[in-house]
Structure formats: C-alpha cells, structure tokens
Amino acid sequence: MPNADKYEQVVTRFSPNPDCVLHLGSARAIILSHEYARLYKGKFVLRFEDTDPKVKKPVLEFYDRIREDLDWLGCKADEECIQSDRLPIYYEYAERLLREGNAYVCTCQPEQFRKKSLSREPCDCRSLSAEENLERWQRMLEGSYSEGEAVVRVKTDMKHPNPAVRDWPALRIIDAAKYPHPRVGSKYRVWPLYNMAAGVDDHLLGITHVIRGKEHLTNQVRQEYMYRHLGWKYPEAIHYGRLKITGAFLSKSKIVQGMSEGVYTGWDDPRLATFAALRKRGITPGAVKKMIVDVGPKTADVTLSWENLYAYNRKILDPDSKRYFFVSEPIALKVKNVPKAFRAKLPLHPEKPELGFREYTVTPKGEDEAATFWVAKRDGDAAEVGNTIRLIELFNVKIDGVNADSLEASFASEAYDEARKAKAKLIHWIPKSSEVPCQVVMPDATVNEGIAENACKKLKSGTVIQFERFGFVRIDQVVPKLKAYFAHK
C-alpha cells in the first residue's frame, strides 16, 4: 500500500449507503480496506453515508444488515460513524468555506449553471461577497429557499478541463416534510452531498487510505480543491476497477427493483450475489476473502466467474464437511435374493474416519428375500438390464428390469472388488423407510425435491455438508422439513 509507513497509524474506511444490502460488488472495498488495516495494525472504520433522504433514501433495516454482513465476512469495524448524526459538522465547514470565500450559495437553475460551466464561465453568484453568501446560507437553513432553489458550491476552477470538476455542489436543500430521513426525521432541510460529507469526514476521522471504486476518481480531484481551501492533506487513494461476476448483476438498483417486484424470495435469494445469499448457500467468508485478496486492487475491471469462487470454497469446505446421501427424484429399487441382513457402516468423511459413521441395516423380507431402496432417478435412467451396480459400501446388484419409476434387481455379490472387476457404477442409496423428505434450493431458485437419509435429521441448521455425488449444501432448516441450499459441486 502506498506510503503506509508515513503514517503513525493506517486508518481505512468502508462507507456504504444503507439503501440496500451489501453484495459482492462491495467486497473489494470492504475486504481490501479491512485487510490493509489489519496488515498495518491500523484501524478500520465503518461509515454510513446516509445523506440523501430523497433519491437514495436510506432504510433502517439495512444499517444492521450491513453490520451483519461485515461481521460475517470477518471485517468487523473498529469504529463506526453515521453521517446523518453529523450534519452540524458539515454545516460548520460549509460556513467556514463560505466565510473564507471558497464557496458560494448559488441560486441559479441547474441548467443555467451547467450552460455557463460548460463554456467555462462563472455564474453571477460566484462573485458574491462572503457576507452575502453567509446571509443566503442562513436563508437556506431557515427555509426561505425551497428545494432546488439554492445550493452551496465549492469554488474550484471554472476553466478546469474536466467540466465535472468545476465548482461542484456541496450542500443542497431537501424538502424535509416530504422526504423525512429514517433516522433523524425532518430535523434537517440542508443536506451535504457526497464530496462534502465524505471529504470532511475522511479528514476528520483521520482516514489515511481511501480504497474505493474508480468511479470516484474525479471525486478525488473535486475534493482536493476543498482540502486546499481548508488547508488539509488529502489521504492516499486507491481506486480499483469494477467487479462483475458472470450471470449475476451487481447493481443495487436492480436488486431493489427485483425485490419490490417480488421476483426474489428475499435479500438472500440464491440468484442474488448478496452476501446474505452467499451465506445462505454455504459460501464461506474465507472463500470470498481469498478471492478478493487474489484479485487485488488493480484498476482494470474484472469479471469473476462463479467457478473460481466455488473452487476457493470447496477447498475450505471439503476437508471437514460430513458426507450424507441425498436422493434426488427418488425411485424405488427392489433387490431380490438378498441372502442375509447387511449392516452398512458409512464414513462421514472418506479421509477422516475419526469424524464417525452412520449405519443402516438392510434386512431381506418376504418370500423373495427382497430389500427395497430409494435411488436417484438419474441413476435409474442410466441403468440397463444385465448391468451390475454397486450400492456404495453395501453390495452389488444385477439389474433385472428397468421401469419408468422403479428398478428391479437381484443380489449379485458383496465384495467391493467384484464391483471393480465388473466396472460397476457406484451409486448412493437410502433404505426404504430410513428416509426423510428434503428440498434442495438450487442457485437458480428452483427446488430439487428428494429425500435424504435419516441421519440428516440430527444435523443443525447452518451446517454445510456434502451430499455425495450431488454437491455441497448448507442445511437451512431441519424442522418441520429438511431444507438445504445448494452451494456447488
């Protein structure tokens, strides 16, 4: 990180607008800010930028949701601040800028100003005296101007090559009665804009390193004028590129829109790339973190693929996820001539016997000494009469008949070696009446109906397990019905 050693203590911040839940798009800002702060034994600040009660109105529930997301990511803030608590501070600096002739209250129509600005000309308000400006400022606060009639502009350079930099607006009026703020209500009618609020706070909070998206590049140029006016030094700034992930949109507005239209089941709908959704699916924060740290802070845009995230996640999950059987779209498999009762001891993890086992007893019944199992339709479809199939850790069977929704077979042998010799397919199974209904919600929000083995009843919600030959899932609820979310293969 640039010039980290020049500062006594590195201070970074993450500053979301609480108008939506967090998603992967914010991951870079959060994780890099947090990791750098940790790396240099500094401080990481969470700052809620909720200064627009009108266009990007904050919503109370998101303040907490954002805190939860940060905790989940392991990026808990050392300090927190909320901009809507700090209006008097912004007023103070606005006044100072006005008093010192570095800002003015502009009453021009926005289009008018734009026109002037585009031709590099100052508007009439620019040359007002400090006294007049302070007077106008008082009127802004008191309510003599209504929404849109006056705005405080910070003086920059009307001839700056980038028109976006020229005398940018710092505070504006919002009809407080019409657009109350969820936290402070109608208490204020003059609200700071991003560059004013963020600029003042970055300095006052002692932020040494600002890590944000490159869309803020010109905001740095704008704010530097204000910093010069105030005699401050601008922090180090790192602007990273946009982050996309194939197949998901990382746009707050689209997420919010989809939510209000009811297309999603919640902020954690598996189709969304919100942290809440990732969490629900069993994507670990460690995987997200690793991926983001690997991507780093470069300015080029990146398009991540889910496969990459899954690979990181699998690496974390595989070593200690317990294994269970889940039969998707179950069909019955009847095996005849089972010579005796079998007891299958299935390890919960193939490489870690110390994690334990689950056991099932299979007892032949009736005249034909039959045992019945549930197997996946997919395996049934692949079966052919005459083939040998091995029921994992149990025995081998020979297929006698294939029907649309059931299979007939007869006992072939017990030894695993026999199955290997016959190149038999290994399939998973659940003894009939040892099953529990189970739904698996897939990443596209479709539901895979099936059954899980009885042992799953003892799982705790929140546990991530692997359904063998199916994929990693996170158990979401156990009662009244087993429900899991699919993570990945």
Next chain:
RNA sequence: GCUCCGGUAGUAUAGUCCGGUCAAGUAUAGUGGCCUCUCGAGUCACGGACCCGGGUUCGAAUCCCGGCCGGAGCACCA
C-alpha cells in the same frame, strides 16, 4: 462529445515502475492417466495468453508514438 483510466490463456492473477534470468509463472476451468467404495478430494501429464501497428534498443509483455477495444465520470446520487 468532453475528461480520465485500463487492455497477459475461458476466468482471475504474477511479471510492467528499475528493458535481458519471461520461447511468460500461478490458481481455476478444460482434456487424458493414476488413485479413491461420491459425479468430492488428491496426484501426474497435456493444451491454452503478452490487443494491433510502428519506433527506440544488441535485446521490449516491460520504454515511446499511433490506432483499436473495454470501462468510469461529466447528478442539487453515493
């Protein structure tokens, strides 16, 4: 249109500042083998990239110029 960024395999990244050791490393994905009582993990091998064109140089992914492509900003949003 104006003002800025950026472009290394399918994806992501290392190398670019301070030219040679880069006929380009790594991860993941792909293919093939081995291993494994999971379609998971492991393991071995293979295939795959410096946007294009000029220039400087003994030598350029790295420096310079031009082009092309991509992105961002140009809000009384953050």
